[in-house]
Amino acid sequence: AATLVWFLARPPLDKKADFRHALRVPPLAASTVRDGKRVFELQARPGDSDLGHGTATRTWGYNGAYLGPTLRAARGEQVVVDVRNALPEPTTVHWHGMHLPAAVDGGPHRPIPVGGSYRAAWTVDQPAATLWYHPHPGERTETQVYRGLAGMFIVDDDEPAQRALPHDYGVDDVPVMVQDRVFDGDQLSMSDRFGSSIGVLGDELLVNGTPGPYLDVRSELVRLRLLNASTARIYNFQFADKRQFALVGTDGGLLERPYATDHIRLSVGERAEVVVSVRPGERATLRSVKSLGGDLDAKLNGGQDAFDVLQLRAAASLTPATLPGTLVATPRLDPASAAQTRSFTFQGREINGRKMDMHRNDAVVVKDTVEVWDVANGHDTPHSFHIHDVQFQVLAVDGGAPPPELGGWKDTLFMAPKQRYRIIARFADYADPDTPYMFHCHVLRHEDEGMMGQFIVV
Ligand code: C2O
Numbered sequence: 001a002a003t004l005v006w007f008l009a010r011p012p013l014d015k016k017a018d019f020r021h022a023l024r025v026p027p028l029a030a031s032t033v034r035d036g037k038r039v040f041e042l043q044a045r046p047g048d049s050d051l052g053h054g055t056a057t058r059t060w061g062y063n064g065a066y067l068g069p070t071l072r073a074a075r076g077e078q079v080v081v082d083v084r085n086a087l088p089e090p091t092t093v094h095w096h097g098m099h100l101p102a103a104v105d106g107g108p109h110r111p112i113p114v115g116g117s118y119r120a121a122w123t124v125d126q127p128a129a130t131l132w133y134h135p136h137p138g139e140r141t142e143t144q145v146y147r148g149l150a151g152m153f154i155v156d157d158d159e160p161a162q163r164a165l166p167h168d169y170g171v172d173d174v175p176v177m178v179q180d181r182v183f184d185g186d187q188l189s190m191s192d193r194f195g196s197s198i199g200v201l202g203d204e205l206l207v208n209g210t211p212g213p214y215l216d217v218r219s220e221l222v223r224l225r226l227l228n229a230s231t232a233r234i235y236n237f238q239f240a241d242k243r244q245f246a247l248v249g250t251d252g253g254l255l256e257r258p259y260a261t262d263h264i265r266l267s268v269g270e271r272a273e274v275v276v277s278v279r280p281g282e283r284a285t286l287r288s289v290k291s292l293g294g295d296l297d298a299k300l301n302g303g304q305d306a307f308d309v310l311q312l313r314a315a316a317s318l319t320p321a322t323l324p325g326t327l328v329a330t331p332r333l334d335p336a337s338a339a340q341t342r343s344f345t346f347q348g349r350e351i352n353g354r355k356m357d358m359h360r361n362d363a364v365v366v367k368d369t370v371e372v373w374d375v376a377n378g379h380d381t382p383h384s385f386h387i388h389d390v391q392f393q394v395l396a397v398d399g400g401a402p403p404p405e406l407g408g409w410k411d412t413l414f415m416a417p418k419q420r421y422r423i424i425a426r427f428a429d430y431a432d433p434d435t436p437y438m439f440h441c442h443v444l445r446h447e448d449e450g451m452m453g454q455f456i457v458v
């Protein structure tokens with residue numbers, strides 16, 4: 001009977017957008033250089049946004065009403081971020097995907113009190129990548145992100161491939177932060193309209209806070225930095241005409257060579273850099289379509305089979321552009337070099353049968369060693385595995401070779417129901433026996449409810 005009610009209550013299968021709004025592009029964050037350090041300022045604060053429901057949706061943002069500016073720094077640069085908390089509750093800022101000391105990682109151990117401030121300083125020490133930042137206070141992560149606290153952090157380096165790819169920020173190199181939301185009148189609502197166990201599944205899509213967005217394209221190639229910045233929804237991006245595009249980068253940076261595909265699935269918190277080619281004058285519609293199989297798509301997409309995401313509108317004459325055939329050389333980490341193998345099973349709201357405890361370390365890792373982790377989803381719905389500080393490589397999925405889209409650096413991994421993933425990472429140079437890093441499910445309700453563990457590097 002439950003299934004019958006489910007199908008009778010099913011909303012329309014296809015969510016169409018009217019593409020009436022130019023895609024908003026988050027501004028690049030201003031910075032000053034002091035003593036050779038690049039200094040950014042972020043203020044987390046409430047504001048009023050126009051999210052397509054009138055002019056006064058109450059939201060939270062960094063340096064603005066919704067989302068935050070894009071931070072951008074080069075490999076090797078020393079960065080300082082001064083964060084001020086003008087929210088009515090404590091928060092933290094976590095630099096998702098960034099290799100940095102645990103003390104500035106922004107986990108729940110060092111909340112920034114109401115009215116307080118916090119300085120994070122570190123040296124960017126990793127290849128070019130599309131990272132992001134968001135609150136990580138522990139139990140309020142889901143609501144804080146949902147209200148709008150999130151931004152991108154782009155790492156550049158002087159790899160030639162980096163310059164060969166489209167890189168004119170906001171024109172042919174565009175952040176695409178995809179979020180689903182529920183509205184109650186003109187206000188954001190976290191009501192569980194679809195009765196999902198994984199959190200809020202919205203029936204409206206925002207890209208960089210823009211409802212129904214289009215993007216004017218002026219070059220034959222456009223690079224989209226896709227980020228699943230939702231709190232629960234899983235996307236499977238595909239163009240309406242199923243055109244092929246090139247996957248050029250995953251969470252932690254560029255692939256060895258572009259991988260041609262017609263779809264890319266992004267779990268909560270995952271990124272993909274794709275390069276799409278367009279012809280003069282054409283319109284290409286990016287959508288999110290089913291990907292999970294069985295009844296999971298219905299359960300996890302709130303009953304909708306497809307959502308319009310973004311329309312690309314190519315100019316009548318386009319600047320010629322070509323994609324390089326090779327991008328960066330990436331040495332494979334060798335499982336034979338692993339100092340440790342650990343296993344973690346994600347089930348219910350627990351990891352290995354235990355909920356997050358700030359006073360318990362779930363792993364003690366020796367600095368500068370390689371470890372293999374077997375992470376398993378023991379559950380019948382998906383989870384999203386994320387580990388702080390490191391980028392890992394996927395060695396196996398359920399014992400078999402990983403698919404090509406998992407061939408690059410990753411910090412966040414879609415975990416299909418009942419599947420096992422074998423990953424490998426080098427836990428590098430920051431030892432701090434007193435401050436743990438986190439690993440957790442990035443479905444933020446699961447994380448808030450305790451599906452998180454801690455490791456220290458000694
Ligand atoms: Cu994007 Cu622990 O988080």
Ligand code: CU
Pocket residue numbers: 382383384441442443446447451
């Ligand atoms: Cu989960």
